[in-house]
Amino acid sequence: MIVTVTPNPALDLTYLVPAIELGETHRVPTAEARAGGKSLNVARVLHQQGHQALAISVAGGLTGKEFARELAASGVPHRIVAVQAATRRTIALVDEKHAQTSIFNEFGEDHSPAEWQRLTNATQAALEQARCLVGSGSLPLGADPDFYPELVRAATSLEIASVIDTSGPALLAAAEAGATVLKPNRHELVEATGDADPVRAARSLLQRGASLVLVSLGEDGMIAVSREDPKHPLRARLGRVLDGNPTGAGDAAVAAIAACLADGITDPEQILRLATAWSAAAVLMPLAGEISPLHAQLADELTIDTTDRITE
Numbered sequence: 551m552i553v554t555v556t557p558n559p560a561l562d563l564t565y566l567v568p569a570i571e572l573g574e575t576h577r578v579p580t581a582e583a584r585a586g587g588k589s590l591n592v593a594r595v596l597h598q599q600g601h602q603a604l605a606i607s608v609a610g611g612l613t614g615k616e617f618a619r620e621l622a623a624s625g626v627p628h629r630i631v632a633v634q635a636a637t638r639r640t641i642a643l644v645d646e647k648h649a650q651t652s653i654f655n656e657f658g659e660d661h662s663p664a665e666w667q668r669l670t671n672a673t674q675a676a677l678e679q680a681r682c683l684v685g686s687g688s689l690p691l692g693a694d695p696d697f698y699p700e701l702v703r704a705a706t707s708l709e710i711a712s713v714i715d716t717s718g719p720a721l722l723a724a725a726e727a728g729a730t731v732l733k734p735n736r737h738e739l740v741e742a743t744g745d746a747d748p749v750r751a752a753r754s755l756l757q758r759g760a761s762l763v764l765v766s767l768g769e770d771g772m773i774a775v776s777r778e779d780p781k782h783p784l785r786a787r788l789g790r791v792l793d794g795n796p797t798g799a800g801d802a803a804v805a806a807i808a809a810c811l812a813d814g815i816t817d818p819e820q821i822l823r824l825a826t827a828w829s830a831a832a833v834l835m836p837l838a839g840e841i842s843p844l845h846a847q848l849a850d851e852l853t854i855d856t857t858d859r860i861t862e
Contacts, residue, residue: 551681554596555606555607558587559607570645588800590839595828596808605629608637608669609630612636613637649794673701680708684712686716695720698727711730713807713811715733731762731807736765739752753780792834810825
C-alpha cells in the first residue's frame with residue numbers, strides 16, 4: 551500500500567473556458583469541483599492505475615464538507631482528520647483556445663498543535679501497512695517545516711521508502727531527514743536552494759541527505775540525479791510539446807515514483823521514464839488526478855540521455 555498525506559488540501563474548481571479575454575465578462579459551464587491537493591491527486595492517479603493507495607487528509611468548514619463528499623464519491627480509499635479551519639479553494643481557468651491554464655491558489659490556514667498531532671498519528675498508524683509514503687504539497691502558512699521530515703524519519707524507521715514533493719524550507723528539511731526521493735519543479739528547487747542550475751541544485755539536496763532527486767522542467771522534460779551516481783544525471787524528454795492542462799503533471803510524476811518504489815524498483819532510469827511518461831499523460835487530461843491511457847506510448851517516445859547542465 552502507498553500512503554499519501556495532504557496537510558493543506560483544497561476544493562479544486564476547474565473552469566473550461568472557450569477563450570479568455572482579459573477584462574471581459576465570461577459565461578462558463580459549471581465548474582468541476584474535486585477534492586484536491588497534490589497528494590490527493592497522487593492517490594487518484596495510483597487508484598486509477600490499479601495501485602493500492604490510502605489518502606490521508608485534513609478537512610474543515612463548509613468547503614471541507616463538500617471536499618469530503620466528493621472524496622467519498624471518488625472511490626479513493628481515504629481517512630479524513632477533522633480540523634477547525636475551513637478547507638481552502640483553488641481555481642483553474644483552462645483557456646481552450648490558447649491552450650493555457652491559469653491557477654489561483656488560496657493560502658491554507660494553519661492547524662492547531664492538537665490537529666497536527668492527530669494528522670501525524672493517523673499517518674504513522676497507516677505506515678505500519680505501507681510500502682511507500684508520499685508527502686506532497688505546500689504546508690499552511692505558519693506550519694512547522696518539520697512535519698514532512700518527521701514522517702520521513704518514521705517511514706525510514708520502518709524501512710519504508712518516502713517521496714516528498716514540496717517547496718521552501720520544508721524541501722530542505724525533507725532532504726536532511728533522508729527522504730528516498732524528492733520531486734521539486736525547477737522553480738521550487740531554485741526557491742529552496744538559491745541555485746538556478748537544476749543539476750547543481752539537485753546535487754546539493756543529495757548532499758543534505760536525499761537519495762534521488764527528480765526535477766520537473768515543464769516542456770523541457772525531467773532530470774534525475776542520484777546519490778549513487780551524482781556525476782551522471784539523466785534527462786528524459788519527449789520530441790514534441792503536448793497541448794493540454796499541466797495542472798496535475800507533477801502529481802502524476804510523484805504517483806509513478808511511488809508506484810516504482812512500492813514495487814521494489816529503485817533504478818533511476820526506470821523511475822525517470824515512468825515519471826516522465828505519467829507526467830506527460832496527465833497533461834492530456836482535463837482534470838488533475840488522471841492520466842491518459844497513452845502513457846505507455848509516451849514512455850516509448852521518450853529520449854533519455856546523460857546531461858551535465860540544464861540551461862534556461
